[in-house]
Amino acid sequence: MTFNIHDLVLLLPEDFLLGATCAILLIDLFLKPAQRSVTHWLSLAALLGTMALILADTDPQVTAFSGAYIHDKIAAVLKVFILGISAIVFVFARGYLRDRDLFIGEYYLLCLFSILGMLLLVSAGNLVMVYLGLELFALSTYGLVAINRDSGIASEAAMKYFVLGALASGLLLYGMSMIYGAAHTLDLAGIHAAAPTVEHPNLLTFGLVFLVVGIAFKFGAAPFHMWLPDVYEGSPTAVTIFIGSAPKIAAFGMAYRLLESGLGSLSPHWSLMLGALAALSLGIGNIVAIAQTNIKRMLAYSTISHVGFLLLGLANGTPSGYAAAMFYAISYSIMATAAFGVILLLARAGFEAEQIADFKGLNQRNPWYALIMLLAMASLAGIPPLFGFFAKLLVLKAAIDAGMLWLAMVAIVFAIIGCYYYLYVIKVMYFDQPEHETALALPQDKPLRWLLSLNGVALVVLGLLWGPLIGWCYRAFGLPS
């Protein structure tokens, strides 16, 4: 593998984001705290600029650095949504950060580096690239979780996240070393070509087990989900919304690259493993979520259950399964952003709105935001005609097509169980009396309110007109749309 400096041109979007991030890092040093908005707007511009560069290439087929970097249609779709959702997160987070003296440049910089890591991860064509992208993403998020360094619970969460994340990285790396040992190459395409004829197929399978464990860790799939609820609960909500949305899309990209691009020929093996992980995640996520009183923790367990659905799509090992899983990851991120957005909106200085009880009687105080939360919850529960239903539908369809009828049944039973805790939030908002009668003093954060409204409306509109989006996902995998 030779390093060809001209290949850097091919990575234009990533180059742009890296350059912009470094520039923001420098500019931020010279800003007074009162001028922090400049960092905010520059970060947004960096994300949108990167997105524009990706969208400008309508038929992306870039391979750079001897195949270590692949920018294809799949990567393009994933990157656009990673960037777009992160941009929404920036807008949502601003008021929250300012109220808590967390409106500092580090938040934006760590997020931007983390996003850069995600972009590289979904474009990885080589095991080393997977690892580098993953670590750039993960190290930045460890820092983000601890961004409020005076908070004991946040530091604890960051510590847990770091230790377990390091363990997961270690496992992943160990698996990679075994695969390298068996296939004699780090290149994913090379591994794919070599896999059917390797000398020690057991070594390859053994390495695969570690890879799957590493992937499950990053997704937060049961039984490797222990870090997730603590991190969601312990982080400031502005960080939780970031961790809870775009990284799911990136994790899908990573799983796709490693399992399909790299070890596609072992799909009978990993399909079983993913199936088991999916069933466990659906079970543990949905059942434990019922017992939660903290809404961030509840959403964390809900994430675990959604990861179960996503893995169910991946487990099929068919293009339509991947497209369904990709659609699921994207739709989940949009729904989660809306749900966390409402939490951010209700949080004020000195009040976190973290308990489900804090939502009591929201409908009587702010009917519009109660309706958005209702849409987000019903969408997460998978009730038509909302967006979340169609994501579930596609995954179920892919699973049934692939003959995994029983797994689909398991998913459905747990989806019904899962309905309960989403409905409980609706119940609290609509059926309970508010503890104080006065309308909430909403923050004067117009961008947040408008964008959140748009996000809520999108759940309905995308539910009715999801054709273009699914068409995009299908085309990325070369399926007719």
Next chain:
Amino acid sequence: MQSNSILLSLLIWLPIIGGAIVSLVGGDSASRARWLALAVAILVFIVSIPLFTGYDASTPQMQFEEFHVWIGAINANYHLGADGISIALILLTTFTTVLVILGAWDSVHDRVNQYLAAFLVLEGLMIGVFCALDALLFYVFFEGMLIPMFIIIGVWGGPRRVYATLKFFLYTFFGSIFMLVGLIWLYFHANSWELSKLAELKISASAQAWLFFAFLLGFAIKVPMWPVHTWLPDAHVEAPTGGSVILAAIMLKIGGYGFLRFSLPIVPDACHEYAWLIIALSLIAVIYVGFVALVQDDMKKLIAYSSVSHMGFVTLGTFIVFALMRGGGSRHAAYLGASGAMVQMISHGFVSGAMFSCVGVLYDRMHSRMIRDYGGVVNTMPWFAALWVLFSMANCGLPGTSGFVGEFMVIVASFQMNPWVAAGAAFTLIIGAAYTLWLVKRVIFGEVANEHVAELKDINAREALVLGAFAAGVLILGVWPAPLTHLMDASIRHIVDQVAIVKI
């Protein structure tokens, strides 16, 4: 491929958009919300009339069709169309919604705009269920109904509303999601969600059995059939009056409609195989649940159980078709059974809607649904008592009222199949009369029971209008059901003829 008519789309989206507007602009002024909602509901009713006048009843073809590609990637289409069965149910929906909005005029004071908006949205979704010709579109409307109903029971319901509404939601969601699996399986084999294509698909006997039970779970819970009916009494008791009326008059019918539209044409052989099961469950519903109704001390619960019992006739009439068509019985009797089931659905829509409205009228005055709190209402509310007695008579199936027509048709048809089944079904006439008349005796007649009853005021003009409209429906359908049966005849014959074809 079709000439597109926008009438059905208008019927679906007009109330939904109207509901959104009502909830937005009616926040400050309850009376503005009421008038606006009433205007929307009346407008929708007027728009639905051309369905009846413009329908060609001589053919079972779907009419007023509208076709757009919805999601190309999975071949789902926005395909609407209506035959006689759909039109009858759509008219029932638009008619009842007007009355529900009128009925809520004085009885709901809390967040009126949201209450009325929920009903309008619900109306649009229910109409969507009745005219969707694409299985996925049907499912979307079918499930989408749950959210507004969940809110209606949960926000404006009685003391145990949270329990009731969660039970309602989870029960129906549980049933329908298995139906979804069945639909996805069908899509996988037919590569289409079109109902007409699914009906043509050849399916093996074992697969038909699985599909049959998947559909059964979805629709039986909705109807509801014994033994999955237990959500209904809770939901009815806790729901506000309007919620009970819509639930009984229309939402239950969606289960019966689903059997006719899905189970019969798509899996006829499994339906034949398991018709005995449905007939047995229906008879249990008719007889056993009738007895259960007898011992209730809550008026709404009594009517709820009576609904389960009457809906047993619908499933009975639908499934004796198999015994008749395939067991060498007369084809004419099969038509009669299926038509009876449909007439019973429409009639029950009027009767149960009216009965729940009556209970609502009493509840607004006394804030009690308990039978023991009443007695001698006829002395203070003579007009109300007269109407209540009329609806009660219809509930027992007295000739001259709509309740008689459907039950009679089903009983006659089932006699052709097996006299014992007919005897079981006819038994309901006795038990139905027993619980209904005993209710009338305890609530309406006798001495004035207490000073609260003595202070009751008779119905006002608005309530008289609501109950009078129901009464007109009950009587017209009772003495002259021909327009209704004529409307549905060709469509029902078409479905029944499909049943005769073995499609394994």
